[in-house]
């Protein structure tokens with residue numbers, strides 16, 4: 001509304017007209033309708049528009065246009081289009097420039113034009129057209145609309161640019177980012193770690209031309225002493241209440257309460273103490289309990305104590321200083337009264353434990369009767385108990401605790417080697433080394449989401465003390481299990497618990513002290529990747545697919561750095577969450593193949609995953625990170641073909657044979673050539689020639705940074721030749737050209753003749769007949785046979801479905 005200050009030239013061309021729309025609401029339009037007059041050239045120039053730093057802008061026009069056929073007599077001169085132009089300028093001076101200096105954006109035509117009839121009915125046949133312009137290099141621009149003899153009412157002009165709105169992802173803040181100038185450009189944007197967090201892997205995301213954030217990479221972690229909550233980090237509060245217990249001339253016993261806001265599970269406490277005024281020489285004790293005795297103290301001396309708690313995120317702040325004094329030499333005093341609260345606490349704990357045991361006997365086991373039932377029954381079983389949720393802390397003797405600190409393979413910074421749980425004599429010890437014990441009452445099971453090898457997989461919620469309830473997946477061990485099944489089931493948790501990476505499924509903990517035995521992991525909303533891709537066939541951009549592959553490669557890099565060989569990497573064993581972040585899961589298979597030579601071809605009652613497994617692993621069980629790379633190549637193929645089954649319906653035996661003979665899967669449809677090349681690299685026969693996972697990650701990063709490199713697709717004809725190139729009857733080698741093929745079968749002398757006669761690609765060669773050979777001058781019967789047999793061999797493979805045309 002109001003005067004926009006636009007300029008019309010000539011003056012009798014475009015007119016500014018106040019109107020009402022079909023609802024009689026006032027609208028402001030520019031109109032021109034010189035349809036009966038020859039040689040119209042009416043310009044409408046907007047005022048200067050700042051582009052606000054954007055280098056690509058969008059212009060949405062809403063207009064009505066008169067149908068020339070409905071104009072009696074106007075047919076000769078009447079037009080049904082108009083032109084839109086722009087002129088860049090850093091300031092308003094550009095206002096006086098000539099029309100011929102404007103750059104044309106497009107000719108605008110109407111999808112719907114109106115007639116006299118519509119006018120009578122007051123029907124507004126409003127057209128909407130959007131055009132974009134870029135790259136812009138100045139601070140702003142003018143738009144111009146040129147009419148050459150149409151009947152137009154310009155109702156609205158909306159000028160905008162797109163941006164990826166500021167967001168916090170993986171504890172990093174990404175600023176408002178205006179999209180790039182190129183419509184296929186992805187801008188790599190670095191995130192800044194939010195307060196109280198530090199970089200784990202430099203956080204980055206990519207801003208697409210459509211204003212969407214894609215492919216998050218890296219993350220920040222809350223600093224030691226801070227915990228992640230709702231995209232922020234807050235510190236666990238310090239211990240506030242410390243009570244003295246028994247005091248002798250050489251020792252002081254203390255007890256304390258958990259911090260008011262633990263903000264996580266307290267893993268241990270650190271107690272620092274020193275003789276008053278002697279702060280430079282202090283002692284540190286670490287304890288998992290909320291009580292200690294400091295001994296070896298001087299009689300009749302004052303000591304200062306400070307306590308801090310450690311959660312998974314690190315240490316909180318120290319408590320204030322508490323000062324206690326040892327007894328003087330002559331008095332062996334003990335504060336008996338201080339024992340009373342401890343006895344009361346013990347009795348209370350005893351009563352609660354008894355109630356819990358009775359509760360479990362009443363409730364039966366969780367998933368045996370269906371998930372919903374079990375959880376509601378549990379609620380009835382303990383209506384009056386205020387159960388404190390948290391991990392139970394097994395009492396360990398000091399020696400064990402010491403060992404744990406020295407040999408703790410996980411969570412200790414700097415030690416990053418996978419420990420095979422089988423090296424533990426007692427597998428239960430391994431579980432408790434690597435997985436936290438969760439109280440069953442902290443878990444609410446909601447529904448069954450899948451069938452695992454050992455029992456149902458449910459979704460549900462986990463409420464831990466001091467933490468918000470959050471969604472989890474719960475794997476259960478079915479009733480009637482054998483000891484071996486229990487061991488194997490929990491073995492997966494012992495492995496998973498050692499990993500801490502954004503692309504590896506995260507273990508929350510295990511329930512082993514009650515039944516059913518459960519493994520609790522983070523919840524992945526979109527389930528397994530193969531099913532998800534099949535359900536969403538063709539729905540993702542190449543960049544989104546590459547983002548998924550990058551995540552999987554990053555998880556695999558972490559596993560291979562840890563010295564862990566997965567052996568069952570396949571899209572079905574990747575889980576995907578609502579942000580399309582892919583995480584490697586299923587850590588159950590490896591030991592089966594490792595320990596049992598008979599199990600090489602059968603596992604979990606099925607077959608070794610032949611289609612995903614490298615030839616050397618199938619042939620002589622050589623499982624390495626390089627064989628995982630082969631499987632990764634197959635996963636790439638699955639992802640790019642939206643969950644297609646590798647090698648389709650070929651039998652396992654045929655797959656083994658074809659791969660041994662040098663055949664490889666063809667490129668999926670519409671697959672970027674760079675990705676297919678990476679697949680072929682992963683499928684190198686010589687495992688040392690395959691790329692390492694860190695190389696794969698960097699290669700994918702490069703492609704993501706430079707999306708135009710993904711534009712070259714493997715086209716239909718090279719798809720076929722690529723399949724042929726991998727096959728060589730004389731061993732390895734690849735037919736990248738007709739010359740190479742002829743050389744390989746020792747018929748190189750005919751290369752020139754083939755090329756001269758138009759047989760310059762393997763596609764063309766595939767059509768050659770005996771007749772053609774004769775015509776080309778291949779007259780020796782032996783040579784004809786050699787060439788035809790080689791062609792025949794390749795065609796048989798085509799017919800088998802290995803290499804579909």
Ligand code: AMP
Nearest residue numbers: 450451452453457473522523524527528
């Ligand atoms: P698994 O025994 O690990 O193969 O799990 C069986 C099925 O349960 C999978 O195929 C998924 O559909 C589902 N599932 C397992 N873990 C999760 C999870 N963390 N989040 C969501 N679904 C899961």
